Amino acid sequence: MARTILPFGPQHPVLPEPIHLTLELEDEIVVSAVPALGYVHRGLEKLCEVRDFHQMIQIVERVCGICSKIHAMCYCQSLEEMMGADVPRRAKYLRVVWSELHRIHSHLLWIGLFADAFGFESLFMQCWRIRERIMDINEATTGNRVVVSVNVIGGVRRDLSREHQTWIGEQLKLVEKEVLALKSTIVSDYTVKSRTQGVGVLTKDQAHQLGAVGPVLRASGWAQDARMLGYAAFDELDFEPVVEVDGDCYARLAVRFREVLQSVDLVRQALTRLPEGEISVPVKGKPNGEIITRVEQPRGELMYYIKGDDTKFLDRLRIRTPTFANIPPLLAMLPGVELADVPVVVLSIDPCISCTER
Amino acid sequence: MTSKFLLALALTIAAPFIGGLVTGIDRKITARLQSRYGPPIAQPFYDVLKLLGKDRMVVNMWQALCPVVTLTASALCVFLFGMQADLLLIFFVLTVGGVFLIMGAMAAPSPYSQIGAQRELMQMLAYEPLLILVFVSFSMVTGSFKIADVYAYGRPLLPQLPLMFIVLGYALTIKLRKSPFDIAACHHAHQEIVRGVLTEYSGPNLALIEIAHWFDVALILGLCSLFWSTSALGAATLLAGAYFLELVIDNVTARMTWRFMLQNALGVGLALSVLNIVWQSFNN
Amino acid sequence: MNDVITRITMDELPGLAQKMFGEGQRLATLTAVDLGDGTLDLLYHFDKDLVLSHYRLTVPKDAVAPSISGVYFAALLVENEIKDQFGLNFSGLALDFGGHLYLADEVQNAPFCKLSLTKKA
């Protein structure tokens, strides 16, 4: 039968970021999907040869603006460990606060975009409206809405005042209430279910073999979350990874929806247990040696490899981002889905191309 | 006869303004349902005026030809409605517009407009039988396909054909491109097929299609109003209620796929029609 | 770094990949590092239940490394990336972008390599 061959991207209204898929369709069913990348590739890992290891904080933060803070945190944690810095506990708690705030805004942003992928505009609008509260918290506490620049090697740059803490608490209460108001729509709406259930299924085995990470992995039944490693202050907080078993788009939606509430809880825990003390320590010396560090981004496990040779320029910086790991699973999910479901499936891994390509 | 003609002419001239205004109100209310402030009510008119002033860009000449025919057909439909003509005839003329819209979209060797065109065909496949069913139900009650006879019937049709009103609602949702059936091209543009059937139309050509859409909106509202043909107030209430419901549905559902639309619209539409027709013949 | 890095040779690689796959290890990623003497370190990172294990393979830049994308489909992207950035060739890539995964034609080849003898020549 005659097949349709279609360029999907780089410029395409449902794609928030440029990526290209050459799709082959039969009666609007995907037969094959071949990706083309490189539209966002900057080569920023290579910049470590011309920017010193302090300046690189700002650069890795801009690997991706959505969970920027977590990149910087992972990078700083690597160098802190490598250079033997003893980060103050308060700083560790503050890192948890901001990184979980990032997860909340990132997941809300995603639920909105995901809703838009299946044409549910009002849900998109509601999610983004709620998310603005988190953006306000960011702006008020860090000085910027998106790229917050709060990490330094040895701690954080800004502290949270008491008033901030209470205000954040109030805002989170509202966020929680508003998110819960969307719960029935997100988890039980007939049209949402019929657009997501059974679509883009990744079995438990596939998920593992193809190297999926984050909510994609957890939606396929694996209780694996880098936060279980207990970095920053996670070892002192109550945390249980969110797991679903169906491995379809609906399961991924459910995982992220539950994680929003979980993160609200984590921020609350961190704020109530926030220890007094310094927010950073000075770090002396130059990085030397090799290190691999992992943290959990909203999109999954992030991994930094850093090699220093005792100069202020790193020898090698490699960032394995979560979407990079989730693209092979995505390619496995696509054949057999309807064209209308392509954006749904693509968005279900919460792709971040700017981090994939760096 | 002449007075009827003049009335029809006046209706034809007023229709795009009515359609545009309804679209404007639609956008405003949609925005409010999403807790947004929304555009001015006159926004659709600004849009079309702007489009008319854009440079003409076409993939080939058919793209310039087809919108004009589409517009002619849509305007003609409203005119025929004004003349209280044959419903089936109006239906067939409506098809002319749809067919030319699709032909123009297919005239571009562009995958998105082609897929959009195919889906538009699926939409026609879904709403055309429903419209015909509604017309048939009218004819069963009034004894003819003429709109004039609906008015002459002297009683509102809604109490006798309540389910058919729902069937018309299905057709309305599809024709107005509202969720869950905004499948061939949605109003804004976050769809996997870009703007579907409209992708390759631009500038003045797109403006013509938009105006044709206004005519269609006016026509479809006119058809709805036939369910309460005995009083202007009744018709207006019915229309406002139906349209508002349409907006709410648009905002509380996801977009479905065309396969779902075919099954659902045809399946439910046929079932409701059969029910109503059987019930109706019992009553008589 | 606390983790152990085991050295392997090119011949051991395919067997290792099979073994790890059989053990239910997830391929986390590969890392390539230019050692500046005409060789590259390829680090294979595997993960199981949040425990990482690493294997280091040192290869000359002009060698052809065996691709493990046949075993681990996930290796496809990173191997192509290494081909782009370091100019290292792999044999048996599941989908070969020919050094153009990210890079357009006008960009220099192997931009991540340090100035080395091969490069100067």
Place this chain on the structure above:
Amino acid sequence: MFMTKNVLKNLFSKSATRLYPAEVRAPFKGFRGMLENAIDVCIFCKKCQLACPSQCLKVDLKARTWECDPFACVYCGVCVDVCPVASLSMRDAYRPVTGEREMIFMQGAPKAVKEKKEKKEKDEA
């Protein structure tokens, strides 16, 4: 369908929209907006230039100039952190949009003049 309650509530309450530019919200304290240099205070030590991750600052001690490419600045505030005399600060207003390429060039007063002035101020105090 579960969204119905939500959207109807929206319809009958005030919209969430802030009617910018008619309605402007006061900036949060500490917002990192435009970078400003109190050039009279600057000692042209180049610390900011060295620290800037975007490499958009150029300081010339001899000519006593401080240049910034506002199109490349990423508003990270690192320069503010490192400035030893606190001549740099970030205003809480974002940089206005423009139709032209811009460059910021600031000329400090010649060293002698500046010192004289400072002395005078001290004296007055």
Place this chain on the structure above:
Amino acid sequence: MSLTDWINKGRLKSPWVVHFDCGSCNGCDIEVLACLTPLYDVERFGILNIGNPKHADVLVVTGTVNHRNKTVLKNIYDQMPGPKAVIAVGACGLSGGVFREAYNVVGGVDKVIPVDVYVPGCPAKPESIIDGVVKALDVVKTKLGLA
């Protein structure tokens, strides 16, 4: 008022936007998107994110131009029917920002297509982006000889 006057009025009240992410870190992207959402709701100004260059009046570009996306950027610009305007958003779009020196980065948007309005920031604030569109309309006005 003549038809042209009406059309000009429409032109100033209905800027449809196509947004192209040229390799942004998403920071600017999500702020552009935020403009569409309830808090900022740019549909107030008739702005729609139309996603299709053939329907758009304004091209909003975020991110650094790189060697692979520069042709795409040019292609999109070429497919927009006139009159049209281009807005570059964020340090990246203005100059390449923090990535200027990366090997795959060409630089700001104006290296490839003419830019009418520059919106600074990293990322630019939604308010600033709204200002940018308003400014772009001024540019259009000038181009039409109305200002």
Place this chain on the structure above:
Amino acid sequence: MLEYLVFLLVVLPVLSAVALLCIKNEGPRKSVVIATGAVLAFCSLALFAGGSFQLRPQSMLGLDPDVLVTGLDFALLAVILGIAVKLKSPLLIALGLLQILPLGYFEYSFARHAAAGPSLAADNLSLIMVLLVGFVGSLVCVYGLGYMKEHEAHLGLKKTRQPRFFFFLVLFLGAMNGLVLSNSLAWVYFFWEATTVCSFALIGHDGTQEARANSVRALWMNMLGGVAFALALIAVYKASGTVLLSDLLAHPGGGASLALLAAFFLLCFAGFTKAAQLPFQSWLCGAMVAPTPVSALLHSSTMVKAGVYLILRLAPAYAGTSLSSLIALFGAFAFLTTAALAIGQSNAKKILAYSTIGNLGVIVACAGINTPASIAAGVMLLIFHAVSKALLFLCVGAIEQRIGSRDIEDMRGLIAVMPRAAALTVAGILTMLLPPFGVLLTKWMAIESAMASPLLVLILALGSALTVVFWTRWAGLLLSAPMPAAGLVAPGAAVQAASMRIPMTLLAYGAVLAGLASPLIYRSLAAPFVSLFYKGAAYDVSAGSFASGAGTFSVYPLFLLLGAGFFYALRLARRLPARSASAPYLCGEQTGDAAGNVFRGPLGPVAATPANLYLSAICGEEVLTRWINVIAMTMLAVMFGGIL
């Protein structure tokens, strides 16, 4: 005079056919075909001008005409049996014997006693058919001249087989004329079998494996109808003592006896097979292996039209019976299902074939609805369909010769390659699909006349919604081309032979003008026929509008307004400056190639190729055919059972 005309119409084609069989050169062949066509067209007009008539030829070639026809009939059956024996097909032999034996029985026991009556007769229905044969049929034959030359060149034939081809082609016209002008069912039967043989020969003309297989299928299916016809002869005579149509129809609506009804059912059954109604659709679909003029002829003015002719002809006789309602349902069902089947097809000829079956289904349904309005609709659809469908087949033939494919997917952008043929095809499609053209008008008439039965209306309406899908997408993809570099209107590409071009152009004008003339056609052709058998006028035609109690269809105003819109649009489009050309949207990766559809893909340039939706999971032949056939057979069984 009348006799000469009838003679010319029936026998001249036979003589020409014989002549053509002997002519080995192109020049004379051309002259003979064109001359025959011209004479047929002229004679049909002349005959039409004379109006209805009844005729009893006294002697022919010095023989009693009845005897002559009987003799020929047996000869023909012998030929068929011969073919069957040669093909070593027990089925065919059985079917052949099953005709010879009843016929022998009929001739032996009844024919002698038959009251002499006019064995030839014509009313408006016959005259319409004669006109169609004379004009459409002749044009198709003329087209065949150019087509076959090219066709044989393509096949690389050393020795031309055109004499054989034109022999059967022209013979067909004569047989068809004979069929519709006969008043005696026995005569009709003879011509009926003659068309069967002609079609068998023509379908198998190319001699390929497939062609032979399909021609055999066509043969046995039609012979099945022949058997029914032969049995019907006996039954009709037994029940009513006459085989003259004029006698049978003398008392329309007068309750026919059960036995007579059964006979009518057999005749209708024969009509169903010939008109390729379900479940016999496969022979017509298979017939498209034949060279295109054959398909064009089979589908437009001959063969299948003979089937519906017979059903329409008998309609008054079974009016008001449950048989009639069942026939209506049966026809409507064919319309709906073939429209669905056509959606699943990308083969242009198959789409046309299914569309033909569907339209014939509508005609059958009209006969079954059996009201003045519906009969008028059926008769008019016969005309409009013949013209448009002939045009479409000729176009497909011309296109296929050029691009080497009959797949509509391969016709994308044909407007740039064959502007004229593509435009004519689009015109043909639009005349099949849209108001104000004739086919649609008749569909409107059919639907409104079916008002008494909502089920029927529903099926017809659903069917017509389905037809929009396959017609529109075909028309659309023909136009799918980038703006030609030189200007907006593609330069005239290679010219076709005049013998092909002219018939196509004439038919296109015919299709459009026939629509415009529909009020005239109704008044002068359809209405008089209807009023022969039915009381009351179906439509009030004034000011170019059809009006009945059920509704109004305004032909002239629609033509005027839509036409004005169309021509304005055309003018606008033609004046577009070349600089308005822009490449299609390809997500920003277009390469600016000439075809306009190449984009930069991950591993190099890729051509974006759209394809239609064929809904293969629902509308695929494999999926649908079985069910449809089962249902159709059940309906036939119910029809038959209902009578008994």
